[in-house]
Amino acid sequence: MTQTNRLNTGGRIDRSQPVTFQFNGQSYQGYRGDTLASALLANGVDVVGRSFKYSRPRGIVAAGAEEPNAVFQLGATEATQVPNVRATQQDIFDGLVAQPTSGWPNLNFDFMGTFSKVFGRMLPPGFYYKTFMFPQAAWETYEKYIRKAAGLGRSPRVKDADTYDHMNQHTDVLIVGAGPTGLAAALSAARAGARVILADEQAEMGGSLLATRDQLDGQAAADWVKATLDELAGYDHVQLLPRSTVNGYHDHNFLTIHQRRTDHLADKAPDNISRQRLHRVRAKWVLLATGAHERPLVYGNNDVPGCMVASAVSTYINQYAVAPGRRLVLMTSNDYAYRTAFDWQDAGREVVAIVDSRHDVSGRYQEEARRRGIKLLLGQGVIEARGNKRVDGAVVAQLDPTGDKVVGGGRVLDCDTIATSGGWSPALHLSCHTGSRPVWDDEVIGFVPGKTVQQQLVAGAVAGTFTLNECLKEGAQKGAEAAALAGFPSQAVKTPSTEHWPEAKPMALFCVPHKKRNSRAPKQFVDFQTDVTAAAIELATREGFESIEHVKRYTAMGFGTDQGKLGNINGMAIAAKSMNKTIPETGTTIFRPNYTPVTFGAIAGRHCRDLFDPMRYSAMHEWHVKQGAEFEDVGQWKRPWYFPKPGETMQQALDRECLATRESVGILDASTLGKIDIQGKDAREFLGRVYTNAWAKLPVGKCRYGLMCHEDGMVFDDGVTSCMGENHFVMTTTTGGAAGVLEWLEFYHQTEWPEMEVYMNTVTDHWATMTIAGPNARKLLSELTDDINLDRDSFKFMDWRQGTVAGVPARVFRISFTGELSYEINVQANYGLHVWEKLFEHGAKYNLTPYGTETMHILRAEKGFIIAGQDTDGSVHPYDLGMSWAVKEDKPYSFIGKRGMKREDCVRDYRKQLVGLKTKDPSIVLPEGAQAVDDPNHPIPVPMLGHITSSYYSANLGRSIALGVVKGGHDRMGETVYYPLTDGRVVEAEICSTIFLDPKGERQNV
Amino acid sequence: MFYIYCPYCGEHREEEEFHPKGQAHLARPENPDECTDEEWGNYLYFRDNPRGIHHEIWVHAIGCRKFFNVTRDTQTYEIKESYRMGATPEVTHANDPLS
């Protein structure tokens, strides 16, 4: 195909650089500087998609972010697929591949089309809402097809080929939009010396100045744009970000800018360049110069390809040298849009007529139209477009002076393009993101940004200032004001001016009436992307949806990926009219982030794959990896889970590790346990307040186990704390709870007891911790230390000693989580691997066996030791756990948790209590979470007694063991409960002590 | 994302460095053991949910680790002030009822 609609001269495209791209499987040519939309229009491509609900052919209607129809799937390969790309904002490059997303399976026939033809009138608004939402399960089935048919695009099925990054920035003034207003503002702020970021969503900065034929101070507007940008680029404190959409305005002047760095170059970014960047900007002051979107008028069949927004037609002609048709009918409610007819005519095309809804209007624009010999139809409107895949006529009729009804006529004008303008809607989306509600302005005939608590100024069209001269002036002023507010006293720069044609008063017209009432008229589309019509909105109001927010949800207006940029105001006007209200009476319009769709890549930045979340490794991690350990995540830590030997199953490895530990000696990397160093003269009293048990008399050199509860009396962490000196303790916490415990301790110290002299800090990473456990632990350790007396009566259970192990300084704690003779060796982390390897050198003859978290869990469960967070869940107090020995009630200070565990509900009978459970069949390992019942044959609902919290196969005992909570369990020893499982089996189990092995604790006292 | 002034560091820092810790100025009862269940329950569970001025505790978790108070408007999310533990707020619902 050739570029039939390309003009021979003009525009900002580079005719010396042809570009070949593909759309819908077909190859096309455009020029460098074209957007995908301008190139398709140049090639005479009318239909770019099918509509969501009615499957109607759709064409390009706009030239910017507001485009609802030309939203494509991009990507030449599976890895480079990008959904929801607006063709109006995508530059073409050689090799670009675009697919329409609507109209699956293809543009000429599709699922929804057939569906809606067959069911025709069964698709009123609210159809999806009413039909597909119930039942929920059915929705899941429909949704897959509807999403596909609805043209929402798809994500790539393989890993993204590109990288993305984030940039955190601070700036004095962030200016959003580089049209005339934004450029003038940037000049003022930059000259004042303020740090300025100027961001604009289009490929080239300049906004409307790139497409205007107005001159500034007698020169082409584009020359002023260039001079301005040159000056700005020369300042070190100014950052120019083209192709960068400010898509979110968040609290406290935090804004996100989605910069497309290479999307205009190639399908995949060049090597070593991130494809897109998300700027996270904290701005002292923000100036919104986001301009306005022209509103199309609503009329019958206004979605036929060839129906466009007036200013878009001018943009295509002036900026891209594309006249998207031959014979134009322009319909307008204002003077400004006349320019489109003049542009069209000057491009050498025929203007069939200007249809102006106003009756009495005469001024410079009308004079000019007459001078040019353009037919002017006043007091009339295009009530209906004719044509199927392209406009072939416009039905024009006489309107009454208010534009409420057709009063006569109805002749057809032969044309292929209908451009309309109902005025301009300020692009105030960003101002809404932090909750500010727009306010209606009758002068503007639109919403303008409302009151805000942000450090935000607005200027230009977004503020309802529409003429070029005023935009430039206001931009310069507000730019200076923003700089001054940010601490850079400044003056507005002098701006150039253009000859201004006075404009007659525009008319507030949104929906052009038809001879038939709207429900009988040809469809009058309000929101193209969601196929919402004027009749649908009227139906919604008739069905009682009076708030515009409800109307939107009922009809789906504004719920497309374009957020109804073109249609929302028209929709509100139609709703208001049908309820005999004013627009502000129906509510206001609100927009939420993001302004245009953002790729997940840009949101994730580098926070993906290995960098998704920080990972923590112990000093011995590499050794574990070399030994073939399987790992599990505990918080951010990678902990060895078990150490399988070649050919071993997991259970075989666990059995071997468990037996070796109890028969000889095993070793656990316990470095990840939280360690908090606590010092100060009140440290001991502090411990007494935060632990449930007593600390007043713990001597130096001794260790003690403690439980921590919240104020509600429920256990949340536990660990061993050791007395290092009279005013010095080291507390250990669970691996996952460490950070939370430290913050909790600080909370009480800083907010409740600031008078206490106590200091604490995390020392978790300072130490490598290895626990050797088993009957041969002492023998092994004695080979590595000569300055610690390991004699059983000297270095007793729950003692700790300072000394040397494997030649390095060490703290050795004789504590046990296995019930075996056990030493926990702590050395400075950098020595960890050295000591670990020394232990293995000497441990070989004892069959020293490394074990991971799973064997640790089994060995402690054999002894009935709890794991906070596994055997407790925030509803379990120490008495429920049978740990009354760990609560000292007569401490002078009412420790945290004491009052809580005395509440009525905490002291009642029949609470869920932790018990041991032995299945009748010793080979069955109950699933954790299984629910206990007394009578499995009880009719539903069966009273439930509690659940299994820990469950394992114990090789040492030759049977399964479990811990669990059972109502009143402590008084039910020896009784039977049943666990009905999801697979239908019912497992019988006997309630027993939580201590399955060595109930007297003899093994650790050797 | 909030921009929070830490009264101990003397700087504004990003919200990512802080953790919210709930309503401020809730003193732990002097004698918990003498509280009725209802009194203890009120201390444990009942919190204000104002539309407007709210005093709340934050901790500069990834900074100085200090707890401090913030007066925040729950409607606009404006932070009116940050002040140290033990200090009294300058902006209160009584003197700024409209925000």
Ligand SMILES: [Zn+2]
């Ligand atoms: Zn701080």
